[in-house]
Amino acid sequence: MSPRAACRLATLGFEQVYDYMPSKVDWMARGLPLAGEKAGAPRAIDLARRDVVTCALADRVGALRERVAQSPFGFAFVLTEGGVLLGRLRKAALEDDPDTRAEEVMEPGPSTTRPDTAPDKLLAKLRNADLTTAVLTDPEGVLLGHVRRADLEQALA
Amino acid sequence: MSYTQVLYPQLRGLLDEGAQLVEVLPAEEYAELHLPGAVNIPLKALDASTAAGLDRSKAVVVYCWDGL
Numbered sequence: 001m002s003p004r005a006a007c008r009l010a011t012l013g014f015e016q017v018y019d020y021m022p023s024k025v026d027w028m029a030r031g032l033p034l035a036g037e038k039a040g041a042p043r044a045i046d047l048a049r050r051d052v053v054t055c056a057l058a059d060r061v062g063a064l065r066e067r068v069a070q071s072p073f074g075f076a077f078v079l080t081e082g083g084v085l086l087g088r089l090r091k092a093a094l095e096d097d098p099d100t101r102a103e104e105v106m107e108p109g110p111s112t113t114r115p116d117t118a119p120d121k122l123l124a125k126l127r128n129a130d131l132t133t134a135v136l137t138d139p140e141g142v143l144l145g146h147v148r149r150a151d152l153e154q155a156l157a
Numbered sequence: 158m159s160y161t162q163v164l165y166p167q168l169r170g171l172l173d174e175g176a177q178l179v180e181v182l183p184a185e186e187y188a189e190l191h192l193p194g195a196v197n198i199p200l201k202a203l204d205a206s207t208a209a210g211l212d213r214s215k216a217v218v219v220y221c222w223d224g225l
Contacts, residue, residue: 001200001221003162005181008203009217010159016216017160018176020168021224027192030165036190139165 022139030138031115044122045115047155048136048145054079055102057086062098064089073146077135078106083142085110085135112137115144123152168218176216192220 006019020026028034031045053067053076068076068091076094078087087106096105113122113134122134126149136144163171172178178195180187187197198207200221211217 001181002219002224003160005179005198005200005203005219005221006160008200009208009211009219012205012208014208014211014213014217016176018163018167018171018216018218019160019224020165020218020220021162022164023220023222023224024180024182024190024192025223026165027220028190033193034190035193035195036188038189
């Protein structure tokens with residue numbers, strides 16, 4: 001619809017016309033604010049934790065071990081400079097030779113969830129798969145945070 | 158092409174520069190959920206009269222549900 005609307009505006013003499021082609025679903029998939037009657041509906045992004053340890057591919061596990069030990073979560077995410085999620089490092093992987101690079105022991109390509117997922121649906125998914133965490137990314141794969149199953153259960157209790 | 162297709166990064170820049178955002182879905186869908194600051198001109202009603210409220214000196218960005 002939006003391409004046709006853009007064309008129509010151009011025929012009406014508008015000269016600065018743009019079509020946000022990915023449209024509303026793209027905006028929602030980024031966890032961005034919304035307006036309207038249903039804007040207050042809960043989303044996974046509302047429960048996201050953002051204080052997880054992150055690192056680069058070349059970071060050494062020796063340095064990461066201490067940081068993860070001090071964080072509330074038992075893992076770290078491996079990101080590009082631009083924040084794109086590449087992998088996850090669990091505690092066991094951090095027990096390796098301290099000079100080992102994150103890239104060598106990370107779990108590549110963790111499964112991710114859209115930030116606008118309804119919390120009750122996400123909880124059901126985590127329970128069915130017996131998982132404790134859901135990782136949220138935007139359409140470009142940039143890490144937005146993660147949601148703990150415990151937080152979902154508490155919010156939905 | 159008489160208009161320019163943009164992705165989110167460009168949209169962000171346009172909005173920061175004061176672009177007008179227009180949702181072209183039906184009114185009921187707009188009422189449920191829309192991008193903050195967007196006005197609603199359903200595609201079926203888009204003509205010179207309904208577009209008259211838009212500022213021609215500023216960029217106009219249209220969007221729908223998924224671009225189709």
